[in-house]
Amino acid sequence: MEEKYLVSLLVYLAQLSASNQAEWRVVLARAGDKAKSLLLDHFTRVADFDYAQFQNNAQFQNRIEQELDLGRWLFLEGQNTDINDPNLEAIIPFWSTFYPARLLNIVDFPFYLTVRGCLSALHATAPVIAIVGTRRPSSEARAIANIVAGDLSRLRAIIVSGLALGIDGIAHEAVVAAEGAGIAVLGGGLDCIYPARHGWLAQSVCRNNGVLISEYLPRVSPRAYQFLERNRLISGLSDLVVVVEAPERSGSLNTARWAVNQGKEVAAFPDTPLKRNAAGTLSLLCEGAHLVRNAEDIWGLLPAWILSDEQPIKIGKKGSEIPSALSVQANSLAEILEREGKLTLDSALDLLEFTRKQLLDAVRELDERGLATLDDNGQIFWLAI
Numbered sequence: 001m002e003e004k005y006l007v008s009l010l011v012y013l014a015q016l017s018a019s020n021q022a023e024w025r026v027v028l029a030r031a032g033d034k035a036k037s038l039l040l041d042h043f044t045r046v047a048d049f050d051y052a053q054f055q056n057n058a059q060f061q062n063r064i065e066q067e068l069d070l071g072r073w074l075f076l077e078g079q080n081t082d083i084n085d086p087n088l089e090a091i092i093p094f095w096s097t098f099y100p101a102r103l104l105n106i107v108d109f110p111f112y113l114t115v116r117g118c119l120s121a122l123h124a125t126a127p128v129i130a131i132v133g134t135r136r137p138s139s140e141a142r143a144i145a146n147i148v149a150g151d152l153s154r155l156r157a158i159i160v161s162g163l164a165l166g167i168d169g170i171a172h173e174a175v176v177a178a179e180g181a182g183i184a185v186l187g188g189g190l191d192c193i194y195p196a197r198h199g200w201l202a203q204s205v206c207r208n209n210g211v212l213i214s215e216y217l218p219r220v221s222p223r224a225y226q227f228l229e230r231n232r233l234i235s236g237l238s239d240l241v242v243v244v245e246a247p248e249r250s251g252s253l254n255t256a257r258w259a260v261n262q263g264k265e266v267a268a269f270p271d272t273p274l275k276r277n278a279a280g281t282l283s284l285l286c287e288g289a290h291l292v293r294n295a296e297d298i299w300g301l302l303p304a305w306i307l308s309d310e311q312p313i314k315i316g317k318k319g320s321e322i323p324s325a326l327s328v329q330a331n332s333l334a335e336i337l338e339r340e341g342k343l344t345l346d347s348a349l350d351l352l353e354f355t356r357k358q359l360l361d362a363v364r365e366l367d368e369r370g371l372a373t374l375d376d377n378g379q380i381f382w383l384a385i
Helices: 002-015 018-030 033-042 051-055 058-068 101-105 139-154 167-177 196-207 224-237 251-261 276-286 295-299 328-340 345-352 356-368
Strands: 089-093 112-117 128-132 158-161 182-185 211-214 240-243 265-268 342-344 372-374 379-382
Touching: 101 224, 112 196, 128 139, 128 167, 128 224, 128 251, 139 158, 139 167, 139 295, 158 167, 158 224, 167 182, 167 196, 182 196, 182 224, 196 211, 224 251, 240 251, 240 276, 251 265, 251 276, 265 276, 328 342, 328 345, 328 356, 328 372, 328 379, 342 345, 345 356, 345 379, 356 372
Parallel strands: 128 158, 128 240, 158 182, 182 211, 240 265
Antiparallel strands: 089 112, 112 211, 342 379, 372 379
């Protein structure tokens, strides 16, 4: 765990220029206590930190290059990238425009993510629902996970889970069969798929408009505690966490606790108290989790702002739709971006004949919907491809 934090901070610092020293204090302010102590062990006083010396330190630079294999993995900040490329392999720092905004709101968010697959799944405006449960489900729970994940996927929800055996894997398979988009959050590096038998499923998730993500470097082997750590990311990415079936001691209950701490709703399926595998889900229901029976019940628990009259973005093979409630300026900009893919601010001003303030307001509106983003070079990128 300490190694993970240390390397992530070294990665961040290596990207800073000597003129960005103010960002160092921002990093410290947002870092967890363990990360702070690690850093202060290496750099005794923040005020004395020499950025130029750090960047010229061959030992640190060689270590970073060896750990990250940047010849293969793209370090993705704000550059033009095909977010629907199923073969994309990237490391995304938290200041990147491609880092999922939902994760910035959780405690101890990762300083970087490694991702493989279609980034569009991380930025779509469609509801994101976590489906989790035991690795040894009953036949009834298997059927529930398969039906519910497929039904929600056909409603254009994005399903997030952990690629584990049991409920996780069944949910991912159902999403792939429904040609929906999914997010698989791994408990190890992306080059160390666990369980190994789900290697084909990981590839299918990516090929089907989905994405694999991890807070670990690509070659980090999975460890038991890492699966508990990753659970905060599953809940953090989600609007709602659904536990299909879980015994009294289950990682999915840990995910549910994270969801509650993050202010998310938790739902569970009822079952008989005579079944050991149902003890955890029954406990959740006794503690106030929502009782659900099917996909319709789950859909009804989503926050009202998600279930507005707007149509969510269709991603991947089915194209995209622009919500009807956009302002006139934002709608005009969206129509051009959907066609062109990207525009510079100056080109947009010429094409649309907006004032600069009107254009920036339109960009901000599209950014808030997850439809477009503006990078540091003045390029506007359409995300809903």
